Amino acid sequence: MSSSFSWDEPEGLAARGTLIVLAGRGEHGGVYERFGRRLAFDAYRVRALGDASADPAVLDEAAKLLADESLPGPKVLVGSDTGALYAARLAAERTPGADALILVGLPTSPWTSGSWEAEVKARTGCPTHQGRLANDPRFRRGALDSAPELPELHLDRVQVPVLALHGKDDTVSPVDEALAAYAGVRTVLFNGGRHDVLNDALHRTAAATVVLFLERLRLSPGLPLIAEERA
Template structure:
């Protein structure tokens, strides 16, 4: 079984829900530490798993977490890169999905520099990937056979996050994949492939928390705050 990483709510606060993160190509759950810590600070528990495309046991592990009654709801599956395809497979047992950088076409690169630049514009995260022995360089060019994201069969709320400058999964093809499905797509100007670990990671985390807070009120996602009419 793949290793998992956990971040919990601060002591003294009641947990407000659980996020189960499925990583993408070459990644492991620890890659999402910054995101996990930030969301946990807002009292959401985070369990970050590996890449289901590389390790099928990840899906079994995610299913056990969804069935674990000791973890508070709502339970939301977050899939990044290829993990987004597998997240859709778990929709029937989840309260919502968050899909990040859904892959829509093959991507190839001739160098590590091109790969890391395509993944993120954040120098801190670029440095982390470069120094991480558990991260697999070159994996972004792998194109595993993925389950079709049958979003037309998903009945729970879905939030999609996508960078406007995503060279791995161009925004326009992502829009086509989401068209007609009822998915709420939020785009990040200048954002690259891994929106949760990109230069705008704070804004991405805030967008996730707002989605979670609305989900806690109702699956209909009532508006919490709006600007002047």
């Protein structure tokens, strides 16, 4: 079974919910350490899993975490790249325990990098994360060029609140194609953002956007936005 990575709330604070992260092509759960630590600081537990397109056991592991009564709710599935498709599949199948869904960099069409330099720049504009990927022996270079058999997207079958995050400069999943796939879903676009929004140069803003979504979810997803920008 795929190993998971865990980040918990600080000692003395009550946990406010659980995020279950499904990584994308070539990634493992540890790639989301920065995101996990940031959300844990806000008292959310984070469990980050691997690439389900390479290891189907990841889906079983995600289902077990959703069913784990020791983990506090609400429980939110978070998927990046192909992980977004698998997270959406679990939500569409109404896997018990899933209270919400966050989609990040949903893939829309095949993409070819041609080189490692092109791939890492397409993934993230953050020098720190680029360095991590370059020096991570568990990360699989060239995975974005692969075309694994993936589940179809059926957001019309998803009965829980959904948030989509997408970079406007994402060359792996062009924003116009992504917006068509996200139709009807609350979507936040990041100016200058690349494919992996959670690990991009704007990762702090992405994490803050996720926290706002989670805080609203805890109260009631039907309530007005907690923070709303007006011109």
